[in-house]
Amino acid sequence: MLRTSNCEPAMEPILIEQLPASRRSLRLAVVTETYPPEINGVALSLSRFVEGLRKRNHNIQLIRPRQIQAEQAVSGHGFSELLTGGVPIPRYPNLKMGLPARRALIKQWTLQRPDIVHIVTEGPLGWSALQAALKLKIPVCSDFRTNFHAYSLHYGIGWLKKPIVSYLRKFHNRTLMTMVPTEHMRAELATGGFRNLRVVARGVDTHLFNPGRRSEALRQEWNVSPGTPVVIHVGRLAAEKNLAALTDAFMGIRQRQPLARLVLVGDGPERKAMRSRIPGAIFAGTRRGEDLAAHYASGDIFLFPSLTETFGNVTLEAMARGLPLVAYDYAAAAQHVRHGTSGLLAAYGETVDFTARAGEMLAWHQQDPEKFKAMGRDARLTAEALDWDCVVQELETLLFSLA
Numbered sequence: 001m002l003r004t005s006n007c008e009p010a011m012e013p014i015l016i017e018q019l020p021a022s023r024r025s026l027r028l029a030v031v032t033e034t035y036p037p038e039i040n041g042v043a044l045s046l047s048r049f050v051e052g053l054r055k056r057n058h059n060i061q062l063i064r065p066r067q068i069q070a071e072q073a074v075s076g077h078g079f080s081e082l083l084t085g086g087v088p089i090p091r092y093p094n095l096k097m098g099l100p101a102r103r104a105l106i107k108q109w110t111l112q113r114p115d116i117v118h119i120v121t122e123g124p125l126g127w128s129a130l131q132a133a134l135k136l137k138i139p140v141c142s143d144f145r146t147n148f149h150a151y152s153l154h155y156g157i158g159w160l161k162k163p164i165v166s167y168l169r170k171f172h173n174r175t176l177m178t179m180v181p182t183e184h185m186r187a188e189l190a191t192g193g194f195r196n197l198r199v200v201a202r203g204v205d206t207h208l209f210n211p212g213r214r215s216e217a218l219r220q221e222w223n224v225s226p227g228t229p230v231v232i233h234v235g236r237l238a239a240e241k242n243l244a245a246l247t248d249a250f251m252g253i254r255q256r257q258p259l260a261r262l263v264l265v266g267d268g269p270e271r272k273a274m275r276s277r278i279p280g281a282i283f284a285g286t287r288r289g290e291d292l293a294a295h296y297a298s299g300d301i302f303l304f305p306s307l308t309e310t311f312g313n314v315t316l317e318a319m320a321r322g323l324p325l326v327a328y329d330y331a332a333a334a335q336h337v338r339h340g341t342s343g344l345l346a347a348y349g350e351t352v353d354f355t356a357r358a359g360e361m362l363a364w365h366q367q368d369p370e371k372f373k374a375m376g377r378d379a380r381l382t383a384e385a386l387d388w389d390c391v392v393q394e395l396e397t398l399l400f401s402l403a
Contacts, residue, residue, distance in 0.1 A: 024400075025057050025058050025059060026053075026058045026059070026115045026116060026396075026399055026400070026403055027058075027059045027061070027112075027113070027114045027115045027116075028053065028058055028059065028060050028061070028114060028115065028116050028117075028118060028399065029061045029063060029109065029114040029116070029117045029118065029129075030046070030050060030060060030061070030062050030063065030118050030120065031063045031064075031117065031118070031119045031120060031121070031125060031126055031129040032046055032062070032063070032064050032119075032120035032121050033064060033065055033086070033095065033096065033097060033098045033120075033121040033123055033125060033126070034046075034064070034095055034121065035047060035062065035064050038067070038095065039286055039288065040095075040236070041145075041309075041311065041312070041313040041314070042120065042121070042145045042146060044313060045145075045202055045311075045313055046120055048203065048205075048388050048391075048392075049391075049392060049395060050062065050079075052388060052389065052391075052392030052395075053392060053395070053396065054077075054078045054079055055392075056392065056393075056396060057078070058078065058396070059078045059079070060078060060079050060080075061079075061080050061081075061082060061112075061114060062079070062080070062081045062082070063081075063082045063084065063101075063105070063125070063129065064081070064082075064083065064084070064098065064125075065083070065084050065085065065086025065096040065097070065098040065099070065125065066083040066084065066085065066086060066096070067086075067096055071083060082104075082108060084098050084099060084101045084104070084125060085098070085099040085101070086098050086099055086125075087099065097123045097124065097125075098121075098123055098124060098125025098126070099124055099125065100124045100125065100127070100128040101125060101128050101129070102128035102129075102131050102132050105128065105129055105132035105133075106132045106135060106136065109132060109133070109136055109138060110136065113136070113138065114138060115138075115139070115403040116138070116139050116140070116141065116399055116402055116403050117129060117130075117132075117133040117138050117139070117140040117141075118140075118141050118142070118143070118399075119140065119141070119142045119143070119175070120142075120143045120145060121143075121145070121146070122142075122167075122168060122171050122172075126142075126171070127171065130142075130171065130174060130175070134174065139176055139402045139403060140174075140175050140176060141175050141176050141177040141178070141179065141398075141399075141402055142171070142172050142175040142177070142178045142179070143178070143179050143180075144168075144172060144178050144179070144180045144185065144189065144194075144197075144310060145181075145310050145311075146310060165192060168194075169192065169193050169194055172189075172194055172195075172196075173193075173194060173195050173196070175196070176196060176402050177196045177197075177198055177398065177402060178194060178195075178196055178197050178198070179197075179198055179199075179200040179395075179398070180197055180198070180199055180200070180310065181199070181200065181201065181202050181310055181311035181331075181332070182199065182310075182311060182331055182332065182334070182335045183199055183335065184330065184331065184334055184335070185199075185310055185311075185331070186198075186199050198398060200391070200394060200395055200398065201386065201391050201394065202311055202313060202316065202332070202386070202391065203316075203386050203387060203388035203389075203390070203391040203392075204313070204316035204317055204319070204320045204383050204386050204388070205320070205388065206320045206380075206383055206384050206386075206387075208289070208290065208293050208320075209293050209296060209297075209317045209318075209320035209321050209383075210293070210297070210320060210321060210322075210380075211297055211321055211322040211376070211380065212297070213290065213293045213294045213296075213297035213298075213321070214294075214297040214298050215294045215297065215298045216298075218294055218295070218298045219298050222261055222263060222282055222298075223261075224259075224261050225259075228259045228260065228261065229253070229257060229259075229260045229261075229300045229301060229362060229365050229366070230260075230261050230262075230263055230298065230299045230300050230301075231250055231253060231260060231261065231262045231263070231299065231300070231301045231302075231303055231358075232263050232265065232295065232296060232299030232300075232301070232302050232303070232318070232323065233246055233262070233263070233264050233265065233266075233302070233303050233304070234265040234266055234292075234295070234296065234302075234314045234317070234318070235265075235266050235304070235306065235314055236266050236267070236268040237264065237266055237267055237268035237269070237270040237271045237274055238268040238269055238270055239269075239270060240306070240308045241268075241270075241305070241306045241308070242305040242306050242307050242308070243270055243274060243305070244351070245305035245351045245354050245355070246303055246305045247274070247277050247278060248351055248354075248355045249303055249305065249326070249354055249355045249357075249358035249359075250262045250278060250281075250303065250358070251278070252355045252356075252358060252359050253301075253358055253359065253362050256359060256362055256363075256366075257362060257366065260362070261280070261281075261282060262278055262280075262281040262282065263281075263282045263284055263295065263299060264281055264282065264283050264284060265284045265285075265286075265287050265292065265295050266284075266285075266286060267283075267285055267286050271283060293321070296317060296318060296321040296323060297321050299323060300323070300324075300365060301323065301324060301325070301326070301358075301361050301362065301365060302318040302323040302324070302325035302326070303325070303326050303327075303358060304318070304325060304326070304327040304328075304333065305327070305328065305354055306328075306331075307328060307330060307348070307349060309330070309331040309332070310331065311331050311332045312327075312331045312332040312333065313332070315327060315331070315332035315333050315336065315337070316332060316336065316383055316386060318379070319336065319337070319342065319343075319379040319380065319382055319383040320379075320380065320383035320384075321380070322376040322377060322379055322380040323376060323379065324342075324343055324344075324361055324364070324365075324372060324375040324376050324379060325337065325343040325344075325379065326343065326344045326345075326346065326354065326357045326358050326361050327343065327344075327345060327346070328345065328346050328347070328348050328349070328354065329345040329346065329347060329348055330348050333345060336382055336383075336386070337379075337382075338378070338382075341375065341378050342375060342378040342379040342382050343375065343379060344357040344360060344361055345357070
């Protein structure tokens with residue numbers, strides 16, 4: 001080691017050949033029908049991927065439907081939007097289905113060619129983006145983020161399940177890669193004939209969602225005492241979220257502890273029906289950011305009965321808060337919850353088992369508080385390992401492999 005006159009180590013000569021090559025910036029076109037400020041799992045997780053890639057010096061063009069007539073496209077450093085026409089989605093009045101835009105996309109991508117086209121949703125806009133990318137010979141990959149075929153069973157159009165699956169398979173198999181959030185989903189789709197599947201994890205913001213945001217003032221608004229168990233559910237109040245199982249589980253809890261309260265965070269077409277099914281339930285409506293985090297943190301038990309998720313971001317958000325949770329052995333819960341250690345898992349689709357697990361969780365809350373607290377701590381530790389930076393880095397590596 002060379003040293004200078006003041007005994008500080010001197011720098012060894014560095015050859016230019018030894019310097020690492022600068023990381024290449026990708027031009028990525030992302031096609032989606034939902035994005036913040038809309039509130040749903042697809043929009044929120046996608047925004048984390050987009051922001052993470054921008055921080056890593058990649059250029060993002062976001063193509064999405066215009067949500068309101070006067071909306072203007074946003075542009076900034078490493079980011080631009082292309083807004084297209086759209087029509088309301090039945091039963092989802094705050095969302096738009098993008099209309100086909102093949103010609104516009106061919107023109108745009110001929111003038112400014114992306115390295116990769118990444119399609120998040122499979123509607124008419126997504127299909128036209130796929131056609132445009134294939135015509136221009138641009139590498140294209142996709143996400144499988146929504147179980148549209150499973151939703152059909154809850155809206156009186158179950159007879160469409162096979163055609164929907166056939167369309168989705170045709171769509172995704174024309175891309176170089178389809179990204180899925182869990183190994184369970186990868187195996188299920190592979191069995192159904194989907195090809196080129198890769199598991200890309202989801203992350204969680206453990207700074208936002210943490211136990212320290214618990215609010216006694218909020219609990220007072222709910223009119224609950226310090227020892228009263230508050231059961232939290234976060235999600236859209238809609239048929240596909242299996243709210244019947246939530247109702248059964250909470251009514252079972254209430255039989256054991258009449259003072260228990262249920263707080264429902266979210267809104268949807270089933271709100272009125274839920275009011276009649278569960279008298280005394282607190283309907284908190286849609287919450288965002290720190291307000292949402294405070295609602296999680298001010299609860300005691302998290303119930304998540306959905307059977308139609310591709311992942312279920314709320315599972316990780318509840319775990320980050322340190323909430324012991326009850327869910328089906330499915331999607332994010334199956335991948336991240338250790339039964340009996342960080343939560344309780346019910347057999348898939350078994351409402352009786354889900355209700356029994358909820359009762360078991362209440363018993364720990366009431367009779368074994370140390371075990372109950374340890375379960376919350378373990379859930380928090382699990383969430384802390386799911387850092388968004390690592391998840392984005394994994395996605396970046398996959399994108400480089402396709403470009």
